[in-house]
Amino acid sequence: MSLATDTADQPTLYKRIRADIEKRILTGEWPPGHRIPFEHELVARYGCSRMTVNKALSELAQADLIERRRRAGSFVRRPQHQSAVLKIADMRAEITSLGRSYGYELMHRKLRTATAADRQRLGVKKAGKVIAIACRHSADSVPFAVEDRLIDLSSVPDAANADFSCEPPGSWLLHHVPWTEAEHTISAIVADDRTAEALDIAVGAPCLVIDRYTWRSARTITAVRLLYPGDSHRLVARFKGG
Amino acid sequence: MSLATDTADQPTLYKRIRADIEKRILTGEWPPGHRIPFEHELVARYGCSRMTVNKALSELAQADLIERRRRAGSFVRRPQHQSAVLKIADMRAEITSLGRSYGYELMHRKLRTATAADRQRLGVKKAGKVIAIACRHSADSVPFAVEDRLIDLSSVPDAANADFSCEPPGSWLLHHVPWTEAEHTISAIVADDRTAEALDIAVGAPCLVIDRYTWRSARTITAVRLLYPGDSHRLVARFKGG
DNA sequence: TTGACTTATATGTCTAGACATATAATCGTG
DNA sequence: CACGATTATATGTCTAGACATATAAGTCAA
Numbered sequence: 001m002s003l004a005t006d007t008a009d010q011p012t013l014y015k016r017i018r019a020d021i022e023k024r025i026l027t028g029e030w031p032p033g034h035r036i037p038f039e040h041e042l043v044a045r046y047g048c049s050r051m052t053v054n055k056a057l058s059e060l061a062q063a064d065l066i067e068r069r070r071r072a073g074s075f076v077r078r079p080q081h082q083s084a085v086l087k088i089a090d091m092r093a094e095i096t097s098l099g100r101s102y103g104y105e106l107m108h109r110k111l112r113t114a115t116a117a118d119r120q121r122l123g124v125k126k127a128g129k130v131i132a133i134a135c136r137h138s139a140d141s142v143p144f145a146v147e148d149r150l151i152d153l154s155s156v157p158d159a160a161n162a163d164f165s166c167e168p169p170g171s172w173l174l175h176h177v178p179w180t181e182a183e184h185t186i187s188a189i190v191a192d193d194r195t196a197e198a199l200d201i202a203v204g205a206p207c208l209v210i211d212r213y214t215w216r217s218a219r220t221i222t223a224v225r226l227l228y229p230g231d232s233h234r235l236v237a238r239f240k241g242g
Numbered sequence: 243m244s245l246a247t248d249t250a251d252q253p254t255l256y257k258r259i260r261a262d263i264e265k266r267i268l269t270g271e272w273p274p275g276h277r278i279p280f281e282h283e284l285v286a287r288y289g290c291s292r293m294t295v296n297k298a299l300s301e302l303a304q305a306d307l308i309e310r311r312r313r314a315g316s317f318v319r320r321p322q323h324q325s326a327v328l329k330i331a332d333m334r335a336e337i338t339s340l341g342r343s344y345g346y347e348l349m350h351r352k353l354r355t356a357t358a359a360d361r362q363r364l365g366v367k368k369a370g371k372v373i374a375i376a377c378r379h380s381a382d383s384v385p386f387a388v389e390d391r392l393i394d395l396s397s398v399p400d401a402a403n404a405d406f407s408c409e410p411p412g413s414w415l416l417h418h419v420p421w422t423e424a425e426h427t428i429s430a431i432v433a434d435d436r437t438a439e440a441l442d443i444a445v446g447a448p449c450l451v452i453d454r455y456t457w458r459s460a461r462t463i464t465a466v467r468l469l470y471p472g473d474s475h476r477l478v479a480r481f482k483g484g
Numbered sequence: 485t486t487g488a489c490t491t492a493t494a495t496g497t498c499t500a501g502a503c504a505t506a507t508a509a510t511c512g513t514g
Numbered sequence: 515c516a517c518g519a520t521t522a523t524a525t526g527t528c529t530a531g532a533c534a535t536a537t538a539a540g541t542c543a544a
Contacts, residue, residue, distance in 0.1 A: 012527060026458060028400045028418055038494065049529045054495080062304055065420055070495050071537040077420070188430035188448040188472025206430040206448050206472070230430025230448070254497060280524065291499045296525080312525045313507040490541070497534075504527075511520070 013048055017056040025065060025076050036066060036074040090171045091147075095139045103138035106165045107146075107198075111153075121150055122220045123213070128154035133169050136198060146198045149224040156221055173214075173222060185211040188230060199229050206230030255290055259298040267307055267318050274320045278308060332413045333379045337386060345380035348407045349388075349440075353395075363392055364462045365455070370396035375411050378440060388440045391466040398463055412466070415456075419463055427453040430472060441471050448472030 024030040037045070042053040057074055060066045068074045095102045114122070114130045122130070131151040137144045149169055151159045162172050187209045189195075196203040208228040214221045266272045279287070284295040299316055302308045310316045337344045356364070356372045364372070375391045391411050393401045404414050429451045431437075438445040450470040456463045 014527075022458070026398060026419060040494080049531090051530090052528060054497095055527085057495090059304060062301060068495065069537080070535070071493055071539090073494065186428060186450065188450040188470075190432060190446070190448045204432070204446060206432045208428065208430040208450075228430075256497075282524085291501090293500090294498060296527095297497085299525090310525065311507085312505070313509095313523055315524065485544105487544085488542085490539100492539080493537090495534105495536085498532080499530105501530100502528080504525105506525085507523090509520100509522080511518105513518085514516090 013046065014052045014056045014059075017042065017046055017053055018059055021056070021060060022065065030076050032076050032078040034076045035072075036076065038073055090174050091137045091145065091168055092171060095137065095144060098139065100139040101141075103141055104166070104168050105136045105138070106133070107136055108132070108134035109164055111160065114152075118150055121223050122152050124152065124154075124220055126154070128152065129160070131159055133164060135164070135168060137168065143199045143201075143229070145226050145228045146195070147224060147226050149222060151222045152220050155216065155219045169222075170224070182212060182214045187211075189227075195227055199227065201229050255288065256294050256298045259284065259288055259295055260301055263298065263302060264307060272318050274318050276318045277315045278318065280315055332416050333387065333389075333410055334413060337379065337381045340381065342381040343383070345383055346408075346410050347378045347380070348375070349378055350374070350376035351406055353402060356394075360392055363465050364394050366394060366396075366462055368396070370394065371402070373401055373411075375406060377406070377410060379410065385441045385443075385471070387468050387470045388437070389466060389468050391464060393464045394462050397458065397461045411464075415464060419458070421456045421458050421463060423457045425455045429453075431469075437469055441469065443471050 021030075021036060030036065036057070039050055039053050039057065042056075043050050046053065057066065057068065061068050061074070064077060066074050067077050092102045092104075110132045112118075112130060112132065114124070114127045118130050118132070119125065119127060130153055131149075133149045133151070134147065135149075136146050147168075147170070151169065151173070153160055156173070156176075158176060159169075159172070162169075162176075164172065189207050189209055191199065191201055191203055191205045191207050193203055195207060196205065199207070201207075206229075208230045210226040210228070212222075212224050212226070214223075263272075263278060272278060278299075281292055281295050281299065284298075285292050288295065299308065299310065303310050303316070306319060308316050309319050334344045334346070352374045354360075354372060354374065356366070356369050360372050360374070361367065361369060372395055373393045375393070376389065377391075378388050379386045389410075389412070393411065393415070395402055398415070398419055400418060401411075401414070404411075404418075406414065431449050431451055433441065433443055433445055433447045433449050435445055437443075437449060438447065441449070443449075448471075450472045452468045452470070454464075454466050454468070456465075
């Protein structure tokens with residue numbers, strides 16, 4: 001084994017100090033709550049100036065691995081809870097960022113007085129006007145996702161005049177309506193006849209489903225259901241923990 | 243108003259420099275790709291030593307707000323787009339919070355030297371030891387999700403001694419190992435024979451798939467694949483936007 | 485025992501230098 | 515023009531100090 005050459009080839013001193021401490025925390029040798037050696041002790045151990053160990057400890061503190069308290073010392077923090085930031089840019093950005101050409105096709109648009117089903121979906125009681133939209137997003141001319149959306153016109157009156165034949169409703173809303181809250185529900189289904197045709201996949205093929213509800217201060221703006229071919233599309237959420 | 247005394251009461255110089263730059267980035271005054279002033283220019287502007295502006299810029303770099311390139315300068319990074327906070331607590335919390343009883347069953351556990359496939363999955367080059375685990379989570383004695391996990395022992399040596407026959411590896415890791423970064427990939431598949439049996443669903447039924455990779459400062463900790471019955475389970479992400 | 489005051493100390497910030505190192509830009513050559 | 519060598523320069527790291535500041539701990543009086 002040519003591994004474990006811990007001492008040699010360290011990039012820089014402060015990084016080595018940081019890595020050393022990090023290792024002890026990760027292995028559990030220094031459990032949460034454990035007091036890390038004082039700066040002056042680390043200075044003695046590594047034979048460097050205080051600024052060098054301070055830089056190592058400051059970075060560990062910025063990364064929330066340790067907590068520093070004046071006069072008391074530095075302490076290992078408890079591991080953080082899990083939460084992920086799920087990035088869902090608008091569809092055009094999502095597709096073009098993959099280096100593929102974006103295509104959009106409005107399949108259906110209807111302005112109507114909200115039906116009972118519409119009201120339930122939007123979570124509103126009054127029967128105002130809504131726009132129902134069905135459209136398809138494609139990447140390199142291959143169906144990427146189909147969208148089934150309902151917009152509450154009493155919350156977004158301007159949407160009645162928007163031209164959704166060229167601009168996807170998601171983009172339009174993103175650029176015209178600020179939102180304060182949203183909820184995503186992710187599930188999986190198998191494609192029925194209609195979905196299979198729209199996505200150009202086989203009946204019975206897996207589909208990833210994202211339902212998104214968007215509000216602005218307790219007022220529903222829009223409800224959208226996105227269907228992705230489940231075996232080809234992957235929704236990636238990269239995030240920083242803390 | 244006694245507030246808004248911007249110039250007075252500044253905490254420290256480097257924090258003020260950091261806040262100034264952060265503000266310009268967040269307001270869009272300095273868009274992504276924009277080169278922020280060189281250190282020596284900031285030194286002149288703020289009348290301080292280089293170490294002070296260096297500390298401010300280093301922290302912005304650690305926070306991924308800017309990117310620093312030798313000889314070239316420091317540049318504003320692309321900001322994150324729309325994002326949702328997807329909370330995925332550990333499985334026990336997820337199930338008990340639904341008011342259902344949690345059940346756990348270790349199906350398979352093996353400590354081995356990383357195979358080529360393991361290394362690729364973990365994104366590591368060196369062939370260290372890994373633990374491969376397969377287990378099942380159930381709610382009210384009904385299969386809820388099956389888990390297929392790989393833990394990199396060179397990152398989490400203690401995991402070799404953990405008893406995963408009673409405690410789910412996710413819980414153990416959550417309580418023993420802090421993470422800094424993770425990536426989720428969500429997709430959908432239809433159940434094959436083995437999956438169908440493990441989840442007690444029909445072959446060909448939809449399954450929601452979550453692949454999660456977790457790192458601690460560029461070091462892979464674990465890779466896990468979770469399979470949920472797609473028609474019964476719903477993954478909810480509620481979040482606040484701007 | 486409790487509260488107020490004092491002190492010791494670990495971290496927080498800062499300086500004015502130094503040398504190292506990666507690399508964009510320039511220059512020179514075939 | 516293409517390509518390798520050289521140079522200039524911005525960042526990366528480090529030092530040996532300094533003073534500031536929050537606060538744990540000790541002290542003392544009510």
